[in-house]
Amino acid sequence: MHCTNFHIPTMVYDPEYDQDEFFARRCILVNGPVIVGAGPSGLAVGAGLKQQGVPFVILDRANCIASLWQNQTYDRLKLHLPKQFCQLPYFPFPPDFPEYPTKYQFIGYLESYNKHFDINPKFNESVQSANYDETCGLWRVRTVTTNGLMRGEVEYISRWLVVATGENAEKVVPEFEGLEEFGGRVMHACDYRSGEGYEGKRVLVVGCGNSGMEVSLDLCHHNASPSMVVRSSVHVLPREILRKSTFELAVAMMKWLPIKVVDKIMLVSARLVLGNVEKYGLKRPSMGPLQLKNTEGKTPVLDIGALQKIRSGQIKIVPGIKRFSRGWVEFVNGETLEIDSVILATGYCSNVPSWLKENGFFSTQGFPIAPFPNGWKGKAGIYAVGFTRRGLSGASLDAMRVAQDIGKIWKEETRHKKHSVAVALACHRRCKTHL
Ligand SMILES: Cc1cc2nc3c(=O)[nH]c(=O)nc-3n(C[C@H](O)[C@H](O)[C@H](O)COP(=O)(O)OP(=O)(O)OC[C@H]3O[C@@H](n4cnc5c(N)ncnc54)[C@H](O)[C@@H]3O)c2cc1C
Ligand SMILES: NC(=O)C1=CN([C@@H]2O[C@H](COP(=O)(O)OP(=O)(O)OC[C@H]3O[C@@H](n4cnc5c(N)ncnc54)[C@H](OP(=O)(O)O)[C@@H]3O)[C@@H](O)[C@H]2O)C=CC1
Ligand SMILES: O=C(O)C(=O)Cc1c[nH]c2ccccc12
Numbered sequence: 001m002h003c004t005n006f007h008i009p010t011m012v013y014d015p016e017y018d019q020d021e022f023f024a025r026r027c028i029l030v031n032g033p034v035i036v037g038a039g040p041s042g043l044a045v046g047a048g049l050k051q052q053g054v055p056f057v058i059l060d061r062a063n064c065i066a067s068l069w070q071n072q073t074y075d076r077l078k079l080h081l082p083k084q085f086c087q088l089p090y091f092p093f094p095p096d097f098p099e100y101p102t103k104y105q106f107i108g109y110l111e112s113y114n115k116h117f118d119i120n121p122k123f124n125e126s127v128q129s130a131n132y133d134e135t136c137g138l139w140r141v142r143t144v145t146t147n148g149l150m151r152g153e154v155e156y157i158s159r160w161l162v163v164a165t166g167e168n169a170e171k172v173v174p175e176f177e178g179l180e181e182f183g184g185r186v187m188h189a190c191d192y193r194s195g196e197g198y199e200g201k202r203v204l205v206v207g208c209g210n211s212g213m214e215v216s217l218d219l220c221h222h223n224a225s226p227s228m229v230v231r232s233s234v235h236v237l238p239r240e241i242l243r244k245s246t247f248e249l250a251v252a253m254m255k256w257l258p259i260k261v262v263d264k265i266m267l268v269s270a271r272l273v274l275g276n277v278e279k280y281g282l283k284r285p286s287m288g289p290l291q292l293k294n295t296e297g298k299t300p301v302l303d304i305g306a307l308q309k310i311r312s313g314q315i316k317i318v319p320g321i322k323r324f325s326r327g328w329v330e331f332v333n334g335e336t337l338e339i340d341s342v343i344l345a346t347g348y349c350s351n352v353p354s355w356l357k358e359n360g361f362f363s364t365q366g367f368p369i370a371p372f373p374n375g376w377k378g379k380a381g382i383y384a385v386g387f388t389r390r391g392l393s394g395a396s397l398d399a400m401r402v403a404q405d406i407g408k409i410w411k412e413e414t415r416h417k418k419h420s421v422a423v424a425l426a427c428h429r430r431c432k433t434h435l
Helices: 040-051 067-071 103-116 210-221 246-254 259-274 289-296 306-311 391-416 420-433
Strands: 010-013 025-030 034-036 057-059 125-133 138-147 150-158 161-163 185-188 202-206 225-229 236-238 301-303 316-318 321-325 328-331 336-338 341-344 382-384
Touching (some): 040 103, 236 259, 301 306
Parallel strands (some): 034 161, 161 382, 202 341
Antiparallel strands (some): 138 150, 321 328
């Protein structure tokens, strides 16, 4: 796509003065980078840029920051890594936070972070496409804005594009034979808030990652009867070993030992603390838990109580699903089970391939192709933050690198040109000459 699709009116974006909302179609030249996503990753990049005086625009499809945390998680959720691995750069958690903050505490912290750095994302702006326009050397990011009844299209034009839409941007909803005739309540784990309303119900929880385990546990707390589908294998680790965070121990050991050895130690320790989990139907993968996380992104389960319920039989383990029918499910081993509801804890995926038109930086799965630690920067001013499958600490690391890199280029350019807006306008003029 070239500049032929350039829509007027065109404005220079000034963060001090947010222009009116009257135009249904607008084109905004951004002085600084466009950041897509106002989750922890996007906010952390924003903070790093603010500190260096670099202007930017953050766009989010939702109407709030950290929408994954605010709109798509259950009430009982707590961070499952200790707090020091989850805080964002330059602004620590309050000292009275517990070791594993609740989601409400984490959201409160992110709100303070947003306020403290005056990040000011633009909400209700869903990015539909982004492409690099070689004729003018700029990124063109198109959004659909939904603001009450108002719907508009905006094109943001920028030197830099920071992708911060997350590893969990879309829910994965597999197709199952017969599900349409099942008849009971079916929802994805991202829409599950609590077991209220499930009392006495037989619930099939599909998937045994952290979501499947914790939803099943929450259902037990609400006197429901969950059966959890384990179709392949899963690593379950205790959240703590001898009162020390398992994750923290693993991070410490990784400084001295190869990952394979650390995995062995993890598995021996897990066996000592949890016993043999395979006898409950929780088959372990052949690859160790950290290696599996690093190579395939599959997060080990950090157990916070589900295993005890599996042992006691309150959570039943069932095999893969063959098909559904009215009021029941048939498994691959031919057995059937009567159920009232289904919760799909079947995971999430990146949505980058659906909107980013480029070749070579992102894979078809929506993750940077270059392996860690080289996937944060691409060619022509594109960056990725929060795609290293290393949780919030990985996102923070990316964010600091990206903000520093953009800040460095920005400072070099503003030293040479009198005013950064003049630079943007010059680019803009160059772009328009190609119309
Ligand atoms: C239930 C759950 C619990 C977790 N717990 C932990 C934990 O304890 N510790 C840990 O380290 N990690 C945890 N994670 C991993 C989680 O991915 C990170 O914590 C964190 O949310 C990643 O931040 P992010 O900003 O990269 O992505 P997100 O938080 O997903 O934010 C991405 C933002 O991009 C926006 N967006 C997406 N597509 C578009 C588009 N096309 N246009 C505009 N905006 C868009 C979304 O609305 C969203 O606000 C958890 C994940 C889940 C699902
Ligand atoms: N407290 C916390 O901090 C929590 C953190 N999280 C994090 O959120 C992220 C997402 O976790 P989660 O939502 O559990 O997703 P995961 O991707 O980790 O797990 C998805 C599960 O669904 C199963 N599955 C997928 N498709 C099917 C199918 N067709 N039939 C049967 N089973 C299927 C997978 O099985 P298979 O392996 O065979 O493909 C797997 O067990 C993770 O990083 C996790 O750590 C989640 C919840 C709580
Ligand atoms: O909870 C998540 O989704 C995370 O990605 C956190 C995380 C990063 N590395 C890990 C290794 C083991 C368990 C959790 C994590």
